[in-house]
Each structure stands twice: as C-alpha cells, then as structure tokens.
Amino acid sequence: MEKADAYKRLTEHGIRPSLQRLAILDYLIKHTNHPNVDEVYQAMCHDIPTLSKTTVYNTLRMFADNHVAQMITIDDHRVCYDGNMNPHVHFYCKNCGKVYDLFDEPAPALKNDFMVDGHLVSEEQLYYKGICKDCLAKDKEKTKQRYS
Amino acid sequence: MEKADAYKRLTEHGIRPSLQRLAILDYLIKHTNHPNVDEVYQAMCHDIPTLSKTTVYNTLRMFADNHVAQMITIDDHRVCYDGNMNPHVHFYCKNCGKVYDLFDEPAPALKNDFMVDGHLVSEEQLYYKGICKDCLAKDKEKTKQRYS
DNA sequence: ATGGGTGCAAAGGATTTGCAACATT
C-alpha cells in the first residue's frame, strides 16, 4: 500500500497527513541515505511542482521535534535527516561527507525518558567519524594523503 | 605556570604555539562551558585587541582537525568547542541550548583507530538531548508547558 | 627573503521569518 507507513506514523504522532508531509516522510522512510533538505527538495519537486524549500525545511524540523524523524547534525555544514527511528549508530566520512548506518554496533536504545544529573534525557545519539570504505579505496589508487 | 598545558598540547601535536593559538587553547582548557566561536572571540578580544574572528574560526577548526580540541555539532545553529579530550558524554538542552558534561555516564573511549564495515573510525561521540536541570526548575515555577 | 600566521572585507550559503494565498473542516 502506498505511503501507508508514513500515514500511520504521522497520525500516530498527532500530525495531520497533508500531501506534502506524507510525501516527505514517505521519501525519508524509503531513502535511507540521510538526505539533507536540498536533496529531499530536489527529489520531490518533480512530483509536487508547487513544493517550496521552505516547506521542506519546516516540515523536516517539525518531524524531528515530534520524533517522527531524526535530525542528524554531525556535518557542521548542513543538517540531514533519517527516517529510521530504530536505535543505530551513524558513521560520518570526513572526506566525502556521506553518512552511513551501522546496525551491528552497540547503539543507545532509549525506551523511556530518564534523569541524569537532574537533567531530563529524551534522546540519545552515538556517532563515529573517520574515512569511509569508498574513500579508503580511492586513496589507495592515488598517492598517500594525510588525514587528521 | 601560565598556559603551560596549552603550550604542551600544541607542541606535542606539531602546532606552532603562536600568541593567538596559545591564548585560544588556554581559554578552551580553562573554560569548560563549551563556548562557540563568538563567545571565545568576545572573551579574548579585550586581552588581544587585534584578534579577528576569522582567526578564531580558523584556529578552532584547525584544533579540531588535529585532535587538540573537540568540535561539538549537536546544536544545529552553531558549532561549539570543548578543550577536554578525555572521553565523556555531552548533554544538550533543547530549551536553553547549553551543553553540559556528563562524566559519570559510560562514554566511548577511543584508544586507537579501528575498522567497522570497512570504514576507518578515528572519532566517537555520544550525546544526550533533553531539558536541563535549570530549565526544568524554571518551568515548575510557571505553568506547565509541553516539550516534544 | 621566505614561509607561515593573522586579519580585514567581501562572498557564500544554509536556514528562518513575515506575510499573503490557500486549503480544509
């Protein structure tokens, strides 16, 4: 069924499933490559010609606020999003900027909010940084480079 | 001894200890409140009147690249820095934006680079998000509010 | 004199905001 998951997730979180919201969340669920705002916009503006980037910005932020999607802020230049809400680790390549999922690594699994030092914790994220598989392979072809 | 730690850390990482670099790293080591670029600049421009924000930007980024300081990208609006290189967890308050250190939480302790799924991992970070102690207290005084 | 370091001004670019048009109940 088309966009059933997205529809369900929106309504379960008390968010009205407008055309745009449904399409954006559906895209996020079906594309696990951690797209940023522009990538989501570019991919969808063909199907929804009236779509504005503002709506994508606002919608994705709203999704993150309502735990419908994850906002990923590893890259200091741009924010990206992840529709997979199951606990998993992210790997960020300092060379090409891609974000990978690491499902086999021990990830923080937050069931309920909890207290630490008097603070109320409602989200946890663990990420690794380094040089990804592809970039390592490309570098072997060329001469040696140095990484910080 | 003044700025001895900063001096040692710079030279050990092969970075020339210029006046600005020494002062910025010394500030970072002595101020553990995770300042952003502007806060570092504002705090130091009195002592070093010629200091430019560009230098602060470039220097802090260079510190992060060389593992002399940590770049923290939890807040999607601005990057901040941490001079404490010992493993510890960060807590980010979604209400006031402050970043706290959590030393008693189990933190990823990276000794050496390692491989995961073919990727070379050289950094790890774990952080929590929620509402901090202070903001919780302030809210109790007022009427109830909702948090995502 | 030579290379690295600094700083100013300008450019770049991601993200947000104000507000009017629109849809939906």
Add this chain to the structure above:
DNA sequence: AATGTTGCAAATCCTTTGCACCCAT
C-alpha cells in the same frame, strides 16, 4: 468563518575565502 498549511521573497547570520600585511626564522 476559522484554523491550520503552504510558499514566495526577503532577511538573518554563521562560516569561509581572497588577499594583503606582518612576523619569525
């Protein structure tokens, strides 16, 4: 009608870049 949603254009503001000057070796 009333309320929530969308989208355009403009504004904001963090960050980087180009380039000239300066300092130290």
